[in-house]
Amino acid sequence: MSLLSIEGVWKHFGDHSVLRGVDLEVHAHEVVTLIGASGSGKSTLLRCANLLETVDDGVIRLDGEEITDPRVDVDGVRKQLGIVFQAYNLFPHMTVLANITLAPRQVHGVPKERAEEEARDLLSRFGLADKAGAYPDQLSGGQQQRVAVVRALATRPKLILLDEVTSALDPELVREVLGIIRELKESGMTMLLTTHEMSFCREISDTVCFLDGGVLLEKGPPEQLFDDPHHERTRAFLQGVRESGRL
Amino acid sequence: MTAGPTWVKSERQQERERFRRSQGRRNASIATASVVVFVVLLATIATNAPGWTRVQAAFFNAEVFRESLPDVAEGFLLNIKIFLITEPLVLVVGLLVALARNVKSPAFLPIRALATLYVDVFRGVPTLLVIYLVGFGLPALRLQGIPSDPATLGIIALTLSYGAYVAEVFRAGIDSVHPSQMAAARSLGLSQAKAMRFVVLPQATRTVVPPLLNDFISLQKDTALVATIGALEALRQAQIHTLDNFNYTPYLVAALLFILLTIPMARFTDHLAERTRRRRGA
Numbered sequence A: 001m002s003l004l005s006i007e008g009v010w011k012h013f014g015d016h017s018v019l020r021g022v023d024l025e026v027h028a029h030e031v032v033t034l035i036g037a038s039g040s041g042k043s044t045l046l047r048c049a050n051l052l053e054t055v056d057d058g059v060i061r062l063d064g065e066e067i068t069d070p071r072v073d074v075d076g077v078r079k080q081l082g083i084v085f086q087a088y089n090l091f092p093h094m095t096v097l098a099n100i101t102l103a104p105r106q107v108h109g110v111p112k113e114r115a116e117e118e119a120r121d122l123l124s125r126f127g128l129a130d131k132a133g134a135y136p137d138q139l140s141g142g143q144q145q146r147v148a149v150v151r152a153l154a155t156r157p158k159l160i161l162l163d164e165v166t167s168a169l170d171p172e173l174v175r176e177v178l179g180i181i182r183e184l185k186e187s188g189m190t191m192l193l194t195t196h197e198m199s200f201c202r203e204i205s206d207t208v209c210f211l212d213g214g215v216l217l218e219k220g221p222p223e224q225l226f227d228d229p230h231h232e233r234t235r236a237f238l239q240g241v242r243e244s245g246r247l
Numbered sequence B: 001m002t003a004g005p006t007w008v009k010s011e012r013q014q015e016r017e018r019f020r021r022s023q024g025r026r027n028a029s030i031a032t033a034s035v036v037v038f039v040v041l042l043a044t045i046a047t048n049a050p051g052w053t054r055v056q057a058a059f060f061n062a063e064v065f066r067e068s069l070p071d072v073a074e075g076f077l078l079n080i081k082i083f084l085i086t087e088p089l090v091l092v093v094g095l096l097v098a099l100a101r102n103v104k105s106p107a108f109l110p111i112r113a114l115a116t117l118y119v120d121v122f123r124g125v126p127t128l129l130v131i132y133l134v135g136f137g138l139p140a141l142r143l144q145g146i147p148s149d150p151a152t153l154g155i156i157a158l159t160l161s162y163g164a165y166v167a168e169v170f171r172a173g174i175d176s177v178h179p180s181q182m183a184a185a186r187s188l189g190l191s192q193a194k195a196m197r198f199v200v201l202p203q204a205t206r207t208v209v210p211p212l213l214n215d216f217i218s219l220q221k222d223t224a225l226v227a228t229i230g231a232l233e234a235l236r237q238a239q240i241h242t243l244d245n246f247n248y249t250p251y252l253v254a255a256l257l258f259i260l261l262t263i264p265m266a267r268f269t270d271h272l273a274e275r276t277r278r279r280r281g282a
């Protein structure tokens, strides 16, 4: 059984159909990447999975439980998911340590000492051990984004959603963030992510999905999707990416 | 220590610093001289103006000043007391009303409507009118447990009036926190209430402090309105002495005391605003 299963999901904003009957499965320990032009609905799909948006039709299941049911315990669902946004969204009035321990303490009832100990372990694992007491605006963009990943990890989610976590970063900072995603994959974390870094996508993904105007046009292992796409539109998109030098 | 060149201050840099220091001294002397000339000029014009002796007798009478100061100052202690009690009450009322206007749960619709009504009413009615209504109206009901002490009634009236203003200040502060902060908190699994308490409110509080202090300066002054319902505070004491002496110096005494209280608060507000500006600019 898949950890996250998305079946026939539709989403409209006004009369604009942003997701049009999307089907997608993410199995445990699998890394699934969404690619597609800007505006094709990648972020919206992640936001639906995290219940930040309400679907207009279709079913999303997390570990077998239907989370698109209006009777579902929203906070309970979110406890099992971690999400990292493009713009980090760290809490500026809290230190790095407080950012990371907020949810474990307030949502999961972990005692302060233990939450901080675990947070420090995670920070040193991602090379941020000396930043525990810093405030977000004292960190570089790459460091902030790594803290955001650690914050999402601290609640021990079953699945992490990563939405273009490198696109707000300078090129030399992209590498450090990609490095920690790589490490997460090695540790067996299940991830659903969107990215513009095609070579990274190719390297890290088990499955790549191409979204085109809200339709999941094709999916497959990265070699197949990048080297032998079935659809003309996928080919055209990849051609555009190649020409802009990102593959 | 890292290897590399060591810095010896160059002759050019030393000359620059000498110039800057001398310029600093020059600026200070010009400012001092300008203030002295200005004050002397103003005093000369004022004291030579026709009617100056009458102004002096009516407003700057040293004897009346000495005589009224103790009573007015004692009255002023009541102003301070009213202010110190009203201020925290206003904060609590303002925050609760702002939060009540923010809850989205349908069960709280009546509370939200009530909070909106409260703000609409008490921002619209002049503070003096609220003080009349509470100060004269409440005791006239002759209900059990209603205080009759004018100072207490004044505190109630001022809290009602200022609570409405401060609620709006808090609401604006809450709105000023970017929605992505709420989304980030909720996506970590925090409930609406916890996200408000740990993420939104602490950030709102920072932007809210300068306008809040401004309202408090205004509240300090408006404690004098409680004179109208008979509380023996500074203005009322000054009024009594003025009528005794047919001289307005006691009012000046009261004014002086109010100014002495607001100036530190005003400078503190400036200081905070400046600090916020610097932080933003950084």
Ligand SMILES: Nc1ncnc2c1ncn2[C@@H]1O[C@H](COP(=O)(O)OP(=O)(O)O)[C@@H](O)[C@H]1O
Residues within 6 Å of the ligand: A013, A018, A036, A037, A038, A039, A040, A041, A042, A043, A044, A045
């Ligand atoms: N809250 C919203 N209201 C209206 N339109 C939206 C909203 N969020 C996204 N959209 C629209 O939905 C489309 C898909 O957006 P998005 O999911 O962010 O695309 P992507 O992440 O692939 O670039 C875009 O056309 C965008 O303008």
Ligand SMILES: [Mg+2]
Residues within 6 Å of the ligand: A042, A043, A044, A164
């Ligand atoms: Mg997006």
